[in-house]
Amino acid sequence: GAVVSQHPSRVICKSGTSVKIECRSLDFQATTMFWYRQFPKQSLMLMATSNEGSKATYEQGVEKDKFLINHASLTLSTLTVTSAHPEDSSFYICSAGGGEGETQYFGPGTRLLVL
């Protein structure tokens, strides 16, 4: 299957810091990427849909000014958690797919711990 990478794999930061997470599709072009968040013992929750060259679409309850998404190319989307707080500590996972109905491939995830 296709390969999606994320960087960094783990981040520990102080409260108030902004953290940037990169998601790359390594062997295919992804017009759409998705960002999920998973809290312990809970399911993945879709945060936003990232579209190449246009604004991201955020799910209800997700603050667009706090979680900045940029999808500048067909192989890279970034999620920036601005002024992170302890309650933002979570497992952030991106996925990428080539188009409607196509399989989504997940990145390995980024564990964020905000102290």
Next chain:
Amino acid sequence: RKEVEQDPGPFNVPEGATVAFNCTYSNSASQSFFWYRQDCRKEPKLLMSVYSSGNEDGRFTAQLNRASQYISLLIRDSKLSDSATYLCVVNMGGNKLVFGAGTILRVKS
């Protein structure tokens, strides 16, 4: 009501056992269906898609009943390596995936 509901388990079974997981979804307009597997502290990995006609991949059989909005996964001859969380996933359209909370499977020797 949650969009995708699963029995959280855990299901504790001996090696060689057959185990079945169930899942229900609330949106009748859902377009496609999947089972994913997630190991501890890892990303989900696609196990198999689910079709109305039912489909089988080795020891794994998936079934979809659109009328009842019900999806199932059957694992035969369980292996220790099958221990994981199994996620029922529904595509709501526009490639928007909704995940169930997962069912934990523990296979023991």
